[in-house]
């Protein structure tokens with residue numbers, strides 16, 4: 001125990017003298033968070049829109065007013081002909097073009113079907129589909145208002161019973177902002193970087209510099225070295241979690257709905273896998289550069305891509321979907337989103353937590369054995 | 377009493393044999409020199425004895441414990457100073473000593489006493505708070521020595537402790553090695569400086585992984601050089617060396633600064649007719665040069681080793 005304490009003490013002294021580590025552990029998470037916080041804001045604040053209103057009637061203006069009033073559309077361009085509208089789309093000045101034919105109002109009054117044309121720039125499919133969702137919503141409302149109006153005028157005071165009016169409400173993330181969805185998982189991302197990258201670097205550095213050889217000659221036991229190396233990074237992991245949560249709370253206003261203690265427990269369980277992976281990377285790398293590349297490209301990148309952090313798992317090919325079950329980050333993201341956004345606790349998340357624990361125990365055991373074997 | 381017993385130790389890296397079936401004994405309390413050129417296999421041997429590398433075959437008893445079966449007990453009885461400086465550069469001198477002392481179980485007043493000693497021998501008194509990476513090579517080596525013997529192990533392994541420093545520092549370092557030896561520790565030291573062998577009680581020489589000679593410096597000189605050695609001082613040593621090496625009477629010619637050491641094939645008495653003939657032949661070759669001197673000298677260990685190595689090739 002004394003030797004482990006000695007070792008941890010040594011690690012912290014080294015850490016405090018290494019400005020590079022300092023930046024990676026303390027500054028980088030904040031920058032990453034703020035950066036991703038804004039970049040991840042994939043939702044449309046508004047859609048730039050061009051309008052070619054051939055009708056210029058009361059009804060057409062009513063529809064446009066509804067659209068603008070929704071706050072999702074910003075009319076940048078009122079064009080006098082179709083070509084100009086097309087050009088605005090081609091140039092990327094607008095994402096959406098609305099064409100209202102000159103018989104729009106006439107058709108409505110005559111109880112005929114009134115058409116309008118909506119054109120989207122589909123190159124950003126995600127954005128386009130969100131925008132089209134908004135438009136459909138607005139058009140639905142508009143047409144049911146018209147129906148009601150016409151029925152009223154024709155004296156048919158029919159109640160709307162029997163009609164299904166969907167009222168969509170998004171839970172947990174009421175404004176559907178990607179930011180709320182993304183930011184909690186950054187806790188996982190940062191833990192990965194600190195524990196996998198930093199741990200493997202710190203161990204390989206000792207090998208590279210030759211101090212590991214010096215340690216092997218002393219009576220220190222491999223497990224003391226492993227614990228002595230991993231505990232400091234666990235502590236640094238917690239420091240960065242606190243940092244990330246604070247920025248989330250005080251900068252982006254995202255509060256942790258669930259229990260903080262439970263969040264820390266889960267983070268610790270998650271770190272078992274990542275520390276184990278860091279230890280493993282250190283056993284297959286000779287130089288710090290190798291460790292850096294191995295952890296970044298062979299461990300961290302696949303983790304991020306397969307965890308559902310970057311791309312939704314549902315949209316992956318089936319074979320790859322199975323692969324995601326092997327990714328600890330996937331479970332941790334489920335857990336952390338659950339705790340932060342939904343306020344879930346042990347009773348809802350125990351399955352993910354148990355899986356994470358079993359994975360961590362397995363990875364850490366295998367890596368420790370390999371580390372020991374490499375020493376002897 | 378035997379301190380280290382090496383039995384048929386072999387280390388292969390793939391097909392390459394780095395240490396080839398060597399056996400030798402080291403006795404308690406002696407300064408044991410392990411000599412060989414770069415790449416001869418010195419570090420590989422020392423690493424096997426310290427438990428850093430696993431032998432391919434063979435075994436060794438270090439302080440009575442097998443390096444193969446009981447490496448943990450071996451580690452409790454040794455100190456090791458590696459060829460490459462391997463204290464933490466980003467810790468201060470004191471922090472390094474605290475750490476390594478602590479790992480060996482030193483604490484309290486004993487730790488303080490040993491630390492003071494280590495600081496004293498490395499010439500770093502009152503400089504305990506400076507960062508180790510900022511020290512010069514000479515200080516680093518003495519500090520590494522201090523750290524390696526702070527826990528007063530029975531045996532201390534020093535791998536080329538004097539590499540890369542000036543002759544004065546090397547001399548000082550050897551004084552330290554003797555000081556440690558006086559404390560009763562067995563010192564196992566490797567070097568590729570042949571002249572340092574004279575400071576050892578006993579030495580072995582390895583070449584390309586094979587042991588080629590062992591004994592005390594005096595024994596080696598007697599055993600391997602039965603013939604007369606001449607020192608020839610002249611200006612153009614290179615040219616003369618070339619001329620001499622083809623002569624019937626010369627066995628080995630090597631250049632030492634501004635003189636040549638010529639090992640003859642036989643032992644001649646000082647004023648013998650034959651020796652005079654040889655001297656005249658040499659004078660002819662150095663002919664037009666000034667200040668030529670020819671003396672009979674006692675062979676140095678360097679003569680012995682160069683002679684031995686030459687014979688092998």
Ligand SMILES: Nc1ncnc2c1ncn2[C@@H]1O[C@H](COP(=O)(O)OP(=O)(O)O)[C@@H](O)[C@H]1O
Nearest residue numbers: 389392394412413414415416417418419420421
């Ligand atoms: N890990 C290794 N893998 C392959 N070859 C090695 C390794 N370590 C040492 N060698 C080779 O073994 C030989 C002896 O090396 P070493 O013991 O370091 O020599 P010395 O210390 O006498 O200079 C060298 O030729 C070296 O290249």
Ligand SMILES: [Mg+2]
Nearest residue numbers: 418419459536
């Ligand atoms: Mg060497």
